[in-house]
Amino acid sequence: MRTTPTTPARGPSRLSEERRRIIFTAVREVLKDVGFEALTMDLVSAKARTSKATLYRRWSHKTQLVAAALEQSERIRIDAVDTGTLAGDLDEVAVRAGEDGGQTARLLSSMTHAVRGDGHLAEALRRHVVEGHLEALRLLVCRAVERGEVSGDCPAVPYFPQLVLGAMVGQRAVTGEDPDTAHLRAYFRSVVLPSLDYRPC
Structure with missing residues (x-):
């Protein structure tokens, strides 16, 4: 019996360092504007000018995204x-x-x-x-x-x-x-x- 080859699921493409920087900057700006409780993926995606799908492919919950943004935060030197x-x-x-x-x-x-x-x-x-x-x-x-x-x-x-x-x-x-x-x-x-x-x- 002839079988149809299955196409492997395509993993999410890697974000460029520049795109990650833009997203993390957007997260910190939204945090400062509205606080953690009111922060949503919608607000971050709008601020970063990227799709919610892009965010959710890498961070399944806003807590993960915020934690990642904090880990990349720039401090006063x-x-x-x-x-x-x-x-x-x-x-x-x-x-x-x-x-x-x-x-x-x-x-x-x-x-x-x-x-x-x-x-x-x-x-x-x-x-x-x-x-x-x-x-x-x-x-x-x-x-x-x-x-x-x-x-x-x-x-x-x-x-x-x-x-x-x-x-x-x-x-x-x-x-x-x-x-x-x-x-x-x-x-x-x-x-x-x-x-x-x-x-x-």
Whole structure:
């Protein structure tokens, strides 16, 4: 008996790096605009100017798509800051956060409720957005201790990363406004540095 050959199912074509970047950027923009709960594949596809079918072939649920976008997110480059003094470093952090335009703050704010019920999403946010900032800030204060600007015995040293990151993202939560360079500089000079008993060399 003659049989008809079966055509193998065609797998989804690979997305180009440029197309993935556009999709992930669209995800983060939609997150900041409407939050995780209101984010839909329709909104992302419209923002990215791609079809929903393209999204669903690669990410079966919006949680998977959002987690992937967070894993590719670009952070404020605190890790590249090294002016030679802690005060100078914090001034530069304030500048870079101001240039960020509150994008990181809005992203974190939009995810606050969603991550409580989704471990994978929470882990992606922690590893790829929060932890990178915290590690860079730990490096800043460790260099300050090595230079003698801050005592290694100062009880505030372990909390320095949270103090700085909290200022960067907390302004929006408290006032609804994005932090700007002037506000952050004033906060760092009047709150963070005094808490460390900062002594410029």
